[in-house]
Amino acid sequence: xxxxxxxxxxxxxxxxxxxxxxxxxxxxxxxxxxxxxxxxxxxxxxxxxxxxxxxxxxxxxxxxxxxxxxxxxxxxxxxxxxxxxxxxxxxxxxxxxxxxxxxxxxxxxxxxxxxxxxxxxxxxxx
Numbered sequence: 001x002x003x004x005x006x007x008x009x010x011x012x013x014x015x016x017x018x019x020x021x022x023x024x025x026x027x028x029x030x031x032x033x034x035x036x037x038x039x040x041x042x043x044x045x046x047x048x049x050x051x052x053x054x055x056x057x058x059x060x061x062x063x064x065x066x067x068x069x070x071x072x073x074x075x076x077x078x079x080x081x082x083x084x085x086x087x088x089x090x091x092x093x094x095x096x097x098x099x100x101x102x103x104x105x106x107x108x109x110x111x112x113x114x115x116x117x118x119x120x121x122x123x124x125x126x
Contacts, residue, residue, distance in 0.1 A: 001025035001115040005097050008120030011087055015124070019082040021097030021117050028115070031075035033099055036107035037082045039122070041093040049095070050082065051106035060106060064090075087124045094119040 007019040019037070023030040036051040050061045050071040059071050070083040080097050100107045101114035 001028040001099060003097050003099060003115055003117030005095065005117040005120040008095060008122045010123045010125065013088060013124060013126050015087050016083070016085045017087065017122060019084070019095055019097075019120060019122075021080040021082075023078045023080070023097075023099065028099065029103075030078040033103040034106040035071075035073060035080045036098045036100070036113070037071060037080075037095060038098055038107075038110075038113075039091075039093040039095045040119075041090075044093075046096070046110060048108050051108060052080070053106055054103065058106070060108075084122070087122075089124045089126045092122060092124050094121050 002024045005021045032054050034053050037049040038046050039049050040046040052059050052071045056073045068086045072081045096119045097117040098107050098113040099115040100112045107113050
């Protein structure tokens with residue numbers, strides 16, 4: 001299973017970015033799997049940001065990103081998205097897309113994750 005994240009970059013306070021994560025792999029059916037986004041700020045542990053179920057109709061968010069971030073997916077394109085608006089310096093970090101070990105389980109911690117994307121850097125300047 002390969003998860004390739006992209007879309008990160010440098011943005012000013014209040015700006016927006018959209019992250020994408022494309023999944024591939026013979027043994028992985030993206031359209032049947034819950035997915036998630038995590039991030040790791042410098043000097044801190046990786047933390048969960050958002051998760052979505054296989055169909056896209058159930059979404060959960062970390063409290064600090066609610067109302068600003070939107071997770072979505074396009075199963076026809078095997079792609080997961082994270083639209084990030086009203087970005088703050090504390091959103092800075094490496095963002096990872098993640099697939100759970102059990103496809104029905106929306107990932108909320110590292111323990112739920114079987115596959116990680118390489119990560120994409122997001123930097124928000126003040």
